[in-house]
Amino acid sequence: MGHWEIFVFFLIIAFIYSSVGFGGGSSYLAVLAMYSFPYQEIRLTALICNVIVVVGAVFIYIRNKQTDWKKILPLAIVSVPMAYLGAALKISQETFFLILGGTLIIAALLLWVKTETKNGEEPQEYTKISLFKNGFLGGGIGFLSGLVGIGGGIFLSPLLHLMKWDTPRKIAAASGVFILVNSVSGIFGQLSKLSADMNYFRILSLCFAVFIGGQIGSRMSLKWNPLVIKRMTAVLVLVAGINVLIKYW
Template sequence: MGHWEIFLFFLIIAFIYSSVGFGGGSSYLAVLAMYSFPYQEIRLTALICNIIVVIGGVFIYIKNNQVEWKKILPLTLISVPMAYLGAVLKISQEIFFLTLGITLIIAALLLWIKTDTKNNGEISENAGNSLLRNGFLGGGIGFLSGLVGIGGGIFLSPLLNLMKWDTPRKIAATSSVFILVNSVSGIFGQLSKLSADIDYFRILSLCFAVFIGGQIGSRMSLKWNPLVIKRMTAVLVLVAGINVLIKYW
């Protein structure tokens, strides 16, 4: 595999993102886009790496009783088919990169917004129990996730924090589950139209990198300041989004 520095980039990204309950799909996409790899391979790689990273986090969150399935299901039941629909939707390479760049910039702004991570008692019961609102939110983010090849947690987590949907830890757990199921759905959608020029060795190498970074980061998630990590992630995503737009606008 040429460009071996990408292996290190992916390891670091997985480490940072997994520490706050994300998979890193947005930054994987941005890094690969700057190397001009085939855009179908870019989306597939990002989703597979997402799954590898968040599986460890989901396991840890379940083990620590941070996953509330009754609140997560309304978000995921609609997001899964919508992620599949977004993945099978045929778009041009130009539209893909334009959508990706805008998506990354919006995600960065959402991540930068400061939410109260200390007062876990202020939880809006209406936000967590509104089936229509949760279904609409999950479906919209799921469709966008499938379209550009991300898990969607980078959008879901800031929005749920702003809605005071639950405690920060449970929102991070919810985002991890959301990323996992939507990434799986997006991969199934992409399997129907894979191109012949995909470099599977490169994909496997990058999967190994994010496995290492994700395992380390997910185990440090309870020790780091979530706001600091989110701000670091926001800067990383913003720079990546701007670079994608400059290169492909």
């Protein structure tokens, strides 16, 4: 596999993000967008890596009973088929990269905004969200997630915080489940039209990298500052988004 440095990048991203309960999908896309790989390979790689890293976090959320299924299911049920449709939609490489560039820039802005409460404090009042609003929100983000190749948590989490959807822990759990189901759905959508020029050895190598990084990170109690990680990622994602738009505009 050429560009062996990508293996190291993915391992480090998975290590850091898994240690604080994140998936790192936007960072995988940002790194891959810097290279001239087939766009279908970029989407599929990011989705598979998302699943590998986030599945462990979702298991922990469920085991610790942090998942409010009554509120999560309306988001997920609508998002799954929409993520599949987004992934299965046939678009040109130029269109994909233009959408990706714009998506990364928006994601960078959302990452930069501090939405969590200070010192672990939880809001005392939560906005009552209707099933329709949850379904509409999940479906819209799900479609964009499948189209671009992310799990969608990078959009869902800050929006839920701004909406005072629930406690930070339950929002993190909801985002984890959302990322997992959308990534799996997006993968199935991708499988319906695989390109012949994909480098499967490269995909497997990067999956192995995030597996190692994710396993190590999830087993270490590191005192990373989530806000610092988010803002460092925001810079990376913003640079990648601008670079993609300049290249394909």
